[in-house]
Amino acid sequence: MPHPTAHPHYSLSASRPDFSPPEAATGRHTTLQGLASLPRPAADLVLLGDLTGRYAAGSYSRLAPDGRTVTLRGDRQGISEHGHRITAAIACHVARAGGSVDQLTRLLLHPDHEGGRHARHIALRSGQARALDYIHRVWASAVQTVSTSMVLGSRDHAYEVLAALRDRIETTPWCGERARTALRVLRAHLNFAETAGGPLHHASERQAAEEAGISRTTLRAVYETILRPQGWLRRLRVGHGREGSTWYLALGSPHRRVGTAVLSRSRTTQYPPGLALEEWSTSETGATADIDSAVLARLMGQDAFAHRALGSAALMIISALCARPSQTVTDLIASSSVSRATTYRTLQRLARHGLVQHHGETWTLTPHALPGIGHSPTASQTAAGLRAAQSLDEIAQQSGTAGTAARRKALHADQRAAYRQALEHLAEHRSRAVVIVHDGRQVLVPAVRADEISPAWHTPDGRVLDPATGRPAEGWRVATDGRLILIGPADQRTYDELAAAHAQALREWESAA
Structure with missing residues (x-):
């Protein structure tokens, strides 16, 4: 249906919008009043549809079976995908404005609204009940998306959100080995998000595992037990072929302690049995932490910090000393979220490799422990007699973890090659063939x-x-x-x-x- 080219300006309102359906007597004027509380782009999308083609990207094309070229979809498939994206966008706008599913239904099924063409086409083709069921499914997805995401007005706003997330990560106590592993995975995704310019980013599980310096099995475990339940990370779409999964970074649950329900063995030092032994009944680690996550991101992929080498506890202590030098053991327990016994063992291990040193009760990084990362020492700290720091490669060699990252990358490369080959065979509808020997040569005969x-x-x-x-x-x-x-x-x-x-x-x- 044609629409007039002139449109009134729409104003934002903090009150609940009125999406009342227009009656036949009031005509189009009442419809525009119902859209007055929506932003101008949202109202134009409802009235005129996707005039700029913003939601058409990827609707009319798909990746070819060879995985390298793009082929066109059928007209019916492309139009359906395009209409679904427009419908989902309108549902998100209504949910963000505080509307309801009934109000969304009236907007989509109004005959003068071009943005609801897809929903009306479903009603005409499959019946009113099928269209209402489709609108309810889109609304449920929109409500979940709006409740767990935020509107980014500009690229600067996106970086502000990522900076706030980085501060939240650095001040959250990550107690326990599994929680520290989850921190490495979360920091890897933060690196991907900073490269993408916003919380929404694309990455495969193998990429995240290589960035965090862990295996895919461990990555999936911490994602299912910590990151996803506590709201730090959400996977919006599973990757396929050459496309990685779509992820969204959130701020996590502010009232939930990370790692409190990890494994019972962590209670031996952090949660003593009771007051009868005159021991503390609360956690040794404080409610907040203070680490430098940029240092952690640079070191977590090194072989020296693998599971059977220095480990994640050493990463936390080094990151805490980089953020705030000259800390006592008590300070390190609070800032790094590492238990008292693990802190003592890790400091002794780092001291044997020449990475840390202590003066009285305070601990600092050695002058040349981490080139380009550590803090400049004072004159008294550079006195002769201090043990020279070993390189991270030497530590990995002594620990037997040298080459772990290289072997992991080679394994992932082989898995990617085998997966793409399987996709090519599936796209070509290949079946098992028969091999016969003719004149001393093997001849491949495809099955009928x-x-x-x-x-x-x-x-x-x-x-x-x-x-x-x-x-x-x-x-x-x-x-x-x-x-x-x-x-x-x-x-x-x-x-x-x-x-x-x-x-x-x-x-x-x-x-x-």
């Missing part, structure tokens, strides 16, 4: 599909020959691609008969629904 016949079994005009009698079989034809077609009595109906049968089936379906 059940719905494909030899050219000797049919006539040039497409009739199928009966193998027993050699005469054409009644009711069978051969398509242009060599597939068999069964022509039955029901296929001989005229267009009017098919239209009548469709209308009758539609009435029966709606009456049953």
Whole structure:
């Protein structure tokens, strides 16, 4: 339906919007009043549809079977995908404005609103009940998306959000080995988000595992047990082919302590059994932490910080000393969220490798422990006699973890190659073949599909020959691609008969629904 080119300006309102459907007597003016509380782009999307083609990207094209080129989708598939994206965008706008599913339904099913063409097409094709069910599913997804995301007005706003998330990560206590591993995964995704310029980013599980310096099995475990339940990370879409998964970074639950329900063995030092032994009944680590996550991000992929080498506890202590030098053991327990016993063991291990040193009760990084990362020492700290710091490669060599990252990357490369080859075989509909030996050479004979016949079994005009009698079989034809077609009595109906049968089936379906 054509629309006028002039549109009134729409103002933002903090009150609940009025999405009341216009009556026939009031006409289009009441419709515009119902859209007055929506932003101007949202109102234009409802009234005029996607004029700029913003939601058409990827709707009319798809990745070809070779994984390298893009092919066009069918017109019906492209239009349906495009209409669904417009409908989902309108649902998000209404949810963000404080509307309801009934108000969204009135907006989409109004005959003058171009943005609701997809929902009205479903109602016309499959019935009113099917269209309402579709709108409710889109609304549920929109409400979940709006409640766990925020509107980014500009690129600067996006970086402000990422900076706030980084501060939140650095001041959150990550207690326990699994929680510290979750921190490495979260910091890897933060690196991807900073590169993408916002909380929404794309990355595969193998990329995240290589960035965090852990295995894919460990990555999935911490994602399912810590990051996803506590709201730090959400996977919006699972990757396929050459496309990575779509992730969204959130701020996490502010009232939940990370790692309090990890494993019972962590209670030996952080949560003593009771007051009868005159021991503390609360956690040793404080309610807040203070680490430098940038240092952690630079070191977590090194072989020296693998599981059987220095480990994640050393990462936390080094990051805490980089953020605030000269800390006592008590300070390190609070700032790094590492238990007292683990802190003592880790400091002694780091001191043996020449990475940390202590003066009295305070601990600092050695002058040349981490080139380009550590803090400049004072004159008294550079006195002769201090043990020279070993390089991270030497530590990994002594610990037996040298080459772990390289082997992990090689394994992931082989897995990617095998996965892409399997996708190519699936796209080509390959089946098992027979290998025969002819003149000393192996000859590959592809297997014949059940719905494909030899050219000797049919006539040039497409009739199928009966193998027993050699005469054409009644009711069978051969398509242009060599597939068999069964022509039955029901296929001989005229267009009017098919239209009548469709209308009758539609009435029966709606009456049953």
